[in-house]
Amino acid sequence: MTSIHTEHFPRKVSILFHVVAILPLGGFMLYHGVWGSVTLGVFLGIALATVALSLLQELRHKDSLPFRQMFVLTCSAAIVYACYQVGLRGLIYSFPMASVFFFTFTLRQGILTGTVFSIACLVAAANVEPTMLVLRFAIGVTISMVFAAIFAFIVERQKFELAEQAATDTLTGALNRKRLAETLERAIHLSARSEVPDTLLLLDLDHFKTVNDRKGHLAGDAVLVQFTQLVQERIRASDQLFRFGGEEFLLLLPQTAQAEAFALAESLREKIASELSVDDMAVTCSIGVSQWRPGDTVESWLKSCDVVLYAAKDQGRNTTVARPVAA
Numbered sequence: 001m002t003s004i005h006t007e008h009f010p011r012k013v014s015i016l017f018h019v020v021a022i023l024p025l026g027g028f029m030l031y032h033g034v035w036g037s038v039t040l041g042v043f044l045g046i047a048l049a050t051v052a053l054s055l056l057q058e059l060r061h062k063d064s065l066p067f068r069q070m071f072v073l074t075c076s077a078a079i080v081y082a083c084y085q086v087g088l089r090g091l092i093y094s095f096p097m098a099s100v101f102f103f104t105f106t107l108r109q110g111i112l113t114g115t116v117f118s119i120a121c122l123v124a125a126a127n128v129e130p131t132m133l134v135l136r137f138a139i140g141v142t143i144s145m146v147f148a149a150i151f152a153f154i155v156e157r158q159k160f161e162l163a164e165q166a167a168t169d170t171l172t173g174a175l176n177r178k179r180l181a182e183t184l185e186r187a188i189h190l191s192a193r194s195e196v197p198d199t200l201l202l203l204d205l206d207h208f209k210t211v212n213d214r215k216g217h218l219a220g221d222a223v224l225v226q227f228t229q230l231v232q233e234r235i236r237a238s239d240q241l242f243r244f245g246g247e248e249f250l251l252l253l254p255q256t257a258q259a260e261a262f263a264l265a266e267s268l269r270e271k272i273a274s275e276l277s278v279d280d281m282a283v284t285c286s287i288g289v290s291q292w293r294p295g296d297t298v299e300s301w302l303k304s305c306d307v308v309l310y311a312a313k314d315q316g317r318n319t320t321v322a323r324p325v326a327a
């Protein structure tokens, strides 16, 4: 799942976040350095340096996350120290901090660090304040933390759903080509280390132009949807089906030997031939089967799928052809 803590915010928003942190921090650091607690001034000085470094990284388009995390941790330590010194007056700053945790750490880390921080503040404040008053603040801090956590959870879930939608073909629900290259790169990486490399099936509907011409484009669309459903019903959850082109689909079978993949391809081909139709018109498909071989790149692997698919078309369609065994 993606997370807002690693989010690259628009430049203006990011700079605004830093300025909102730097201005009060600078003021408090000067105040404490000159008139207040010198220890607190030092804490705030360190926090100011880390947030300034984070801003610098942002301006240079570099990773600012480690500095943001250091900033939040030193700021939190400063607030706990302030609570220990001045009680509930210090605790006031724990409220804005409640949301900052979720922009700096993962959701789980944010809940953990935020909870530890709040408990530390309350224990420190209880050192100088009556217990009942501290308990009231505890309720307030908890509510802020819960709302911040819910907000972060909703944002992360929405981002996850958007990313899933962006990678899905709107007509068929199969994966689109957005993540194909990276999925195949990863498959090659794992295949190179695995005893049984992955196999690809390239499936192409036969004479699909005729389906469109005779039955209309909408009926053609319905065939594509039905085809995807029939394939999805038959494959494993770990297999990934991509819509590769108009009426061409690519199926990635992790850790599957070519002979096994060929048997699956044949059963898919038969299932399609017997179950896929529009009115009285049966629709078939041709399939090319190719297992990854050492030295294959994404391009050469896909090319090998293309070659065997076209061999299947040449052999009269409604046929499966596998990549020949290497000499």
Ligand SMILES: Nc1nc2c(ncn2[C@@H]2O[C@H](COP(=O)(O)OP(=O)(O)OP(=O)(O)O)[C@@H](O)[C@H]2O)c(=O)[nH]1
Pocket: 171, 204, 205, 206, 207, 208, 209, 210, 212, 216, 217, 218, 219, 220, 221, 224, 245, 246, 247, 313, 317
């Ligand atoms: N209905 C529909 N048709 C599509 C879609 N995408 C591509 N097509 C059609 O699919 C047809 C593919 O035609 P061809 O590439 O000639 O292939 P074919 O008719 O299946 O012939 P072979 O592959 O050689 O068996 C074209 O008519 C495209 O317009 C789609 O999303 N919906």
